[in-house]
Structures are given as structure tokens and as C-alpha cells.
Amino acid sequence: MTTFAQNLISYLHLFKMAERKVRVRFAPSPTGALHIGGVRTALYNYLFARQHGGDLVFRIEDTDSHRFVPGAEEYILESFKWLGIQFDEGVSFGGEHGPYRQSERRVLYKTYVQQLLDAGKAYYAFDTPEELEAKRNELKNFQYDAHTRMQMRNSLTMTPEECQQRIADGEQYVVRFLVEPGREIHVQDLIRGEVIVKSDILDDKVLYKSADELPTYHLANIVDDHLMEITHVIRGEEWLPSAPLHVLLYEAFGWTDTMPSFAHLPLLLKPEGKGKLSKRDGDRLGFPVFPLEWHDPKTGEVSSGFRESGYFPEAVVNFLALLGWNPGTDQEIFSLNELVDAFDITRCSKAGAKYDYQKGIWFNHEYMLQKSDDEIADLFAPIVANNGVDESMDRIRQVVHMMKDRVDFVKELWPLCSFFFVAPLEYDMKTVRKRWKPYSAEQMTELADLLEGLDDFSIENQEQHVMNWVKEKDYKLGDVMNAFRLTLVGIGKGPGMFDISAFLGKNETLRRLRKAIEEIPTVASHLA
Numbered sequence: 001m002t003t004f005a006q007n008l009i010s011y012l013h014l015f016k017m018a019e020r021k022v023r024v025r026f027a028p029s030p031t032g033a034l035h036i037g038g039v040r041t042a043l044y045n046y047l048f049a050r051q052h053g054g055d056l057v058f059r060i061e062d063t064d065s066h067r068f069v070p071g072a073e074e075y076i077l078e079s080f081k082w083l084g085i086q087f088d089e090g091v092s093f094g095g096e097h098g099p100y101r102q103s104e105r106r107v108l109y110k111t112y113v114q115q116l117l118d119a120g121k122a123y124y125a126f127d128t129p130e131e132l133e134a135k136r137n138e139l140k141n142f143q144y145d146a147h148t149r150m151q152m153r154n155s156l157t158m159t160p161e162e163c164q165q166r167i168a169d170g171e172q173y174v175v176r177f178l179v180e181p182g183r184e185i186h187v188q189d190l191i192r193g194e195v196i197v198k199s200d201i202l203d204d205k206v207l208y209k210s211a212d213e214l215p216t217y218h219l220a221n222i223v224d225d226h227l228m229e230i231t232h233v234i235r236g237e238e239w240l241p242s243a244p245l246h247v248l249l250y251e252a253f254g255w256t257d258t259m260p261s262f263a264h265l266p267l268l269l270k271p272e273g274k275g276k277l278s279k280r281d282g283d284r285l286g287f288p289v290f291p292l293e294w295h296d297p298k299t300g301e302v303s304s305g306f307r308e309s310g311y312f313p314e315a316v317v318n319f320l321a322l323l324g325w326n327p328g329t330d331q332e333i334f335s336l337n338e339l340v341d342a343f344d345i346t347r348c349s350k351a352g353a354k355y356d357y358q359k360g361i362w363f364n365h366e367y368m369l370q371k372s373d374d375e376i377a378d379l380f381a382p383i384v385a386n387n388g389v390d391e392s393m394d395r396i397r398q399v400v401h402m403m404k405d406r407v408d409f410v411k412e413l414w415p416l417c418s419f420f421f422v423a424p425l426e427y428d429m430k431t432v433r434k435r436w437k438p439y440s441a442e443q444m445t446e447l448a449d450l451l452e453g454l455d456d457f458s459i460e461n462q463e464q465h466v467m468n469w470v471k472e473k474d475y476k477l478g479d480v481m482n483a484f485r486l487t488l489v490g491i492g493k494g495p496g497m498f499d500i501s502a503f504l505g506k507n508e509t510l511r512r513l514r515k516a517i518e519e520i521p522t523v524a525s526h527l528a
């Protein structure tokens, strides 16, 4: 897009905003678990609303009763609660534009359908599914439009009396939108610029079905956006093909002046970067694509969620915010409030955004570091207790302080830190083979005697005495420290040795040392 056109669109957009309070909506269909792309859409709507002092509306688009899944609405609400994304109005939040569930707005939609019928902008169609199928077989690329509608059974090809008679007889019908050919439709998109589409390629979309007395997505969506005074429609790229029809509908109703600005967000792509991200990619590569774990009520299938996988909600929000938008700087860590300030819808990319789940893990690690030891300790404490260990909060916090920079998730702490709380039950064979020398038992006995003589068991004091002894005896420091580690930890890993011994305290350190001096030689002799 040219800079001029871009400026013009931004200008118009600002001008519109000056007049009307910004109102955006997130309008999911309750057809199952909310995909992570939907979460990002809601997040961008939230950021946009907050930064413009506007409102975010939560609307449920449930006009397709066949696709309704029980529990989906609750799931969506719980997801946003967990993520800290708050709505101002809508299902479960109340507000002056309700009801916010489309299935509760049937009567209202009927009057709008009638309005289009009366104005000749829509018409009744009685074609049965079989007739439509026959036509599809007869005409290659059949589309219900200006070229074909006069060959079909509808109110344009029959007398008003016949049409009314059929309706009175209870014959099922749909109402179709009459798309005039030869028009150029201009969609102003804050991300994509001006998108121009020829009306000839559009078909006469069904707006209403008598069978279930419900409007289709297109009609309900436009009527609600209008009545709910929505100023900006921010949604996934998959809805871009519907936008020209939506523009025409606004026009047909005479609402062009208050037509919202559109912003169609880029697709989320597979981690490999090709094709749309799917649930199967998550299963294949082992990462969640849903905010919360989801139990499909029909199939019983369970899909993993970010929450249950141990992600921090802040990390998920931060990760998603940068999938398809960037601040134009190197900054990567943003709190929700910082995002509100930095977010700029016009800086969203048009091209799809690769779902780099490794980056999601990286974000979780960063938030682990950012959070206080107390916060992490609160999350870690139940895990410690579940492993049958009764420890004070203070000691759990000390362990967290030593170890949190080594993990990405709280759940990874226990396997790494259990030795702080329980003595090793066995010694890692590989480490024994590598680190336990023929003279280690003797050195460790000397070390135990030395430590036993210390009154001050602080890190510094232990270190000073041990270093002097090693120097005096001309031992290799590596030999001593590696064997010492093996006795306390059972394996060749962990933080600084004196951090460990100081934490364990004198009694426990000596107990582990003496036990290891007895047991490891037996283990080692088996290996020999």
C-alpha cells in the first residue's frame, strides 16, 4: 500500500475515534476449546480497547446449533480469567446492549431480515438441497448470484402471491442477500490497507433460515456489531473473505456512517512455518495449542493446555502478543500494562506468524526469573508436600533461590532439587565410575572429620577451612569436590557444594558423607 493511502486510512481511523467511544468485541462460536489463535485475537482486542479507553464486549455467536458444544462457553470464560484478560460487557458480564448470546436475540434479527426484504435487498429462496445439488452438477462452478438466480426457485422468479402461499403452507425457505454485480467493494483494513473486491465474485449469501428460525453468521454479526456500537472489528484473517459482504450489508441497512474499521490479523503458522497451525502440530511436537486443558465431551479426547502444562499466564500473554505484532524495538518482555501502551494495531504483520513454541518456553523461563522467590516457592511448596516432605516455607524459598534459574517450569524443580529434601537413595553409576577414586573414601573421611570440628557451618567458613586443608594436603580440588558432591547429591549435578552443605546443615551433611563412605566403595567394587 502507498504511504499516502496508509496515512489516509490512519487519519480516517483517528477521526472516527475522536467522534465515537472505541468499542471492540470478541465473538467466539462455542464449538469447542478456544484455539490459541482465538486467544490472540481476544488479546489484541483487549489491548486496543484499553489503550483507547474503550470497551471490550464478549459476545457468543451460537446461531449454528449443529456446531454447539456444551461447556465451550464456560471454557472460554475460564481461559480469559486465567490469562487476566478482562471484558467490560457481555455474556456473564452484563451491560446495556444485551442479551449478548445470539441465540437469545432471534426475534430481533427477524425484524432486520424483514427490513432487507421490504427494501428489495434480500429475497426468499425455496430451492431444496437436492435442487441445489442438481444445479451444481449441471453448471461447473455454480454460484447463486446474478447469473443464476433467475434460474432458481425464489421470490424473484415467482409472483408475490405464490411466494406468500408457499410460506403460508409452511414450506421451508431461506432469505438470500441480493448482491448487485458490477460493483467495486472497498474494505478499509488497518493492517492490510484498502482491499478492493469485485461484487461479481460474491454469491447471494444466505442470511436467514426458516428451518431453525435463526439468522446465519453474516447477518447476526453485522446487526450485532451495529447495535452494540462496535467501532473496530479485529479478527482472524480467515474472516477477510467475509468482509466485502459485511461492507455491503452495512450499506444495505444504511449504516455506512458507523461502519467499523476492520483489522484482519495474520494467521498462526506451523512451527516449521508452512501451513496453518493445527492441534495435530501440538500433539506431534508436544506443545499445547489451547489455553486450558480441554476434555471433548463427544469424543472424550483430552487436549493439553498451557495452564496444565505449567506456563505462567503472563508468559502466555507476552508470547502471544508478539505473534504477529512487534513493537519495532528489541524489547521482548512486556507486562500486560506495558503491552497496552506499546501495542499498535497498524504494526501487525500481514504475513502469517510462525508459532515458535520454543519461544513460548523461553518466555516462561524469563518470567520464572522475574518472579520473586516467594511467588515460586508458593507454587513449589505443594509439590514438595506431595512428595511426602514436610519443609518450612523459608527453606523451600532458599532452594528456589538457588535453583530457579536452571528451569523453565516450576514442575521441573522437584526432579532437580529433591536431594535438598531427601538423601540420595542410590548413587549414579556413571558418576561413581568417573568421580570416586581409590583414595576418595579416605579423603572424604578426612573431610567429614574436618567439617565435624566446625562450629560455624556457614558457606564462607566451610569454604575457607576446606580450601586450606586441600592446599595443605596438596589434594586435587576437583577430586575432593566431585566426590563430596556425589556423597550429598548422589549425582554429579547441582549448585555450589557449600551452598548445598550449608543448606543441609552439619548433621545431615555428616550423615550423608559417612553413609556414602560406607556404601560407595561397595557400589564401586561391583563396577570394577
Ligand code: GLU
Pocket: 027, 028, 029, 061, 221, 234, 235, 236, 239
Ligand atoms: N463467530 C466468529 C468466530 O467464531 C466471529 C468472527 C468475527 O469476529 O466476526 O470467530
